[in-house]
Amino acid sequence: MKKVVFSILAVALIFVSCKSETKEVQPLATAADIALADTASEMSSPEFLYVTAYSGLSLREFNNLNSERVAKMPYGTKVKVISSENNNTMTVGGIKGAMDEIEFNHKKGFAFNGYLSKFFPPEKNSKAKGYADDLKALFPSVVYSESVGGTASKPINIETLELPTDQWHEAFFVAQRLFDFPKDFAFPNPTGKDEQVIKDKMPEKDVWTSELIVNRKDDALTKIAYHYKTKNFGYDVTITQNGDKMKIEKTETVE
Known part of the structure; x- marks a missing residue:
């Protein structure tokens, strides 16, 4: 009987030991880790952008400024980004940028991203x-x-x-x-x-x-x-x- 009890205890100890060896300990996130995550999130390509041109921004059929205008997007409009061009290919009004493919009012086209911002514009009389x-x-x-x-x-x-x-x-x-x-x-x-x-x-x-x-x-x-x-x-x-x-x-x- 003692031999049986001893065997059971031995098996239990081996099982507990194996579990403790295979269990991974997750380190707590540091302030630096959180800051890096926040920065990465802010610097990543946004899904939506806002029109910053006071006179409005043209939505064009193709990715060049001479392409036919599909629509005009008013100042402050929130538009959905379909694909963004990360390389600067043109300069407009002293602003370097490129043509992003976006969706506005159920229409798809291209717009100069120098007049698009990830920051929503302040409302009139905002503090x-x-x-x-x-x-x-x-x-x-x-x-x-x-x-x-x-x-x-x-x-x-x-x-x-x-x-x-x-x-x-x-x-x-x-x-x-x-x-x-x-x-x-x-x-x-x-x-x-x-x-x-x-x-x-x-x-x-x-x-x-x-x-x-x-x-x-x-x-x-x-x-x-x-x-x-x-x-x-x-x-x-x-x-x-x-x-x-x-x-x-x-x-x-x-x-």
């Missing part, structure tokens, strides 16, 4: 913080901050928004809508003078200054700034590149 919070749901690495400085008689408010993109035109179109640049200001061509001042041709009444200042080096953008000034109020918006992100900063002064 920067609210827009940033909405973006974070899709792009966790979006960063927003705000601070107050200056004096009691002359306060200075600063808002900063960092977008996970290295594309100047994407940042420009977001800033233009979010901080109310005149829509007549087109995206500045990266090729040109080291510094260029572009005046608002039709400023509103009592506006002292409304201008775009473009800084370049070796035919590449280094900073885009919009200056707005009235008698008692003014703000500056600057767009710069910060590593693999674009930084938009608004400095508002009340006098």
Whole structure:
């Protein structure tokens, strides 16, 4: 009887030992792993894009700009990407890009992806913080901050928004809508003078200054700034590149 009990115990120990040897221990995900996963997700080809051209964007029959126009997609339209062209094959309005195959309103065709963005455009009168919070749901690495400085008689408010993109035109179109640049200001061509001042041709009444200042080096953008000034109020918006992100900063002064 003792021999039987001993044999049963031996078999049980061998079975438990085998199970413990074959069981894989899954390591916990580190903060770095999560950050890498978020970055990979944000940088992957999106399924949907948004039209950023104020005047709308043409949907064409084939993948060239001379092809017949199938439809015109209004500003802010969400379109489905069928296939994307990752190599830049053309330049339109100073923006490098190519023709993506997309679907709009049950029609398929091609559109210049320089005027398509993974970031949905801000709605009219959107606040920067609210827009940033909405973006974070899709792009966790979006960063927003705000601070107050200056004096009691002359306060200075600063808002900063960092977008996970290295594309100047994407940042420009977001800033233009979010901080109310005149829509007549087109995206500045990266090729040109080291510094260029572009005046608002039709400023509103009592506006002292409304201008775009473009800084370049070796035919590449280094900073885009919009200056707005009235008698008692003014703000500056600057767009710069910060590593693999674009930084938009608004400095508002009340006098």
